[in-house]
């Protein structure tokens with residue numbers, strides 16, 4: 001059960017102490033190497049494949065960074081080209097702190113945790129205002145933070161760190177998986193932009209698999225998956241939250257669309273690349289009025305034979321009550337793989353068995369994929385100019401992000417619960433209805449205020 005879970009790690013940022021030597025030694029004594037434990041935020045645009053070396057700045061009076069920060073004079077000293085701001089967790093979301101750090105020109109933000117825990121287990125998510133943040137944000141433990149503060153505040157020394165953003169590599173080929181669900185607007189928008197990358201990578205360069213996150217209905221499980229639930233197929237084995245409340249679409253529509261996309265992916269089996277799937281996803285969106293008519297159009301635009309897709313979908317149901325009650329082989333595989341993976345959020349990108357942290361922005365993700373080639377020859381598209389700072393996002397994008405984050409918060413709450421349950425019991429229990437409270441336990445919010 002936990003086999004795959006152990007193989008998946010989080011793409012990490014290594015924090016190495018550069019100076020002073022005494023601090024370096026203190027960290028080495030603590031961890032047997034000179035790196036601090038950290039967790040990289042799920043927003044921002046980490047410079048994968050490269051490092052940031054810089055001096056650390058901390059100001060006790062503005063340690064929470066919940067309000068705009070008074071600028072530092074780091075431009076005065078030529079040697080400081082990558083200032084790193086150190087702040088403390090609490091009182092406001094991580095993204096707010098990151099924005100304030102970015103506004104005064106910091107190149108990275110390090111947040112000190114405010115409770116005893118392994119920072120690697122904390123997922124800092126975008127609370128809805130993470131658009132336009134490109135600096136990376138990292139969380140370190142309370143005790144490591146106190147150590148840094150000791151040198152900065154009491155000993156008044158200059159502390160320098162090296163943050164390196166790594167993706168492990170093996171050879172001149174990468175594996176990447178995207179975990180998603182078809183109704184997720186964030187992933188829809190991302191795939192519209194990402195077409196130019198995804199469709200161009202050949203199978204020689206990259207193995208790609210799209211995966212779909214599915215829920216199950218607890219109540220249906222108690223009845224042996226024999227009942228019809230409008231948000232599910234297969235008697236409640238595979239479900240999705242209702243995407244539009246009182247609107248016409250149901251969770252079942254979402255699951256069926258997920259299945260369609262799996263079948264489209266299967267059509268690329270003998271191709272040189274995955275462009276067929278990416279072509280469909282480029283036009284796929286859930287903002288259209290008549291989804292059935294639109295789906296037909298999406299298939300036609302991508303040049304996909306809808307009969308083949310329908311056959312694949314039909315054949316994947318076993319039995320003859322399809323799709324209301326019969327089990328489904330393709331969905332079952334997805335469900336089981338997700339369960340073994342032990343991930344607590346989606347959409348998620350896994351590159352060379354490492355979970356990506358950062359924005360769902362095409363250029364940021366391309367950077368992470370390219371870093372996955374390491375020292376080997378990378379595809380040409382990696383060397384084309386893709387600087388993320390130039391990426392602009394309009395007000396409508398921000399509003400959009402706000403809306404979709406409500407959906408995400410719900411999803412994260414569900415998965416956090418699932419993850420907690422996995423820890424406590426040796427069983428996976430997913431509830432379609434879950435409160436938002438658990439979400440706040442992972443991130444930071446006024447509810448968790450500790451000051």
Ligand SMILES: *[C@@H]1O[C@H](CO)[C@@H](O)[C@H](O)[C@H]1NC(C)=O
Pocket residue numbers: 283284285286287288294297298
């Ligand atoms: C969604 O798809 C429909 C049908 O192809 C299209 O008319 C519409 O412009 C698309 N909307 C967005 C936001 O891409």
Ligand SMILES: *[C@@H]1O[C@H](CO)[C@@H](O)[C@H](O)[C@H]1NC(C)=O
Pocket residue numbers: 007169170175352353
């Ligand atoms: C990822 O894990 C699989 C086993 O699940 C293994 O076969 C593969 O070599 C790993 N890939 C990398 C790049 O480490």
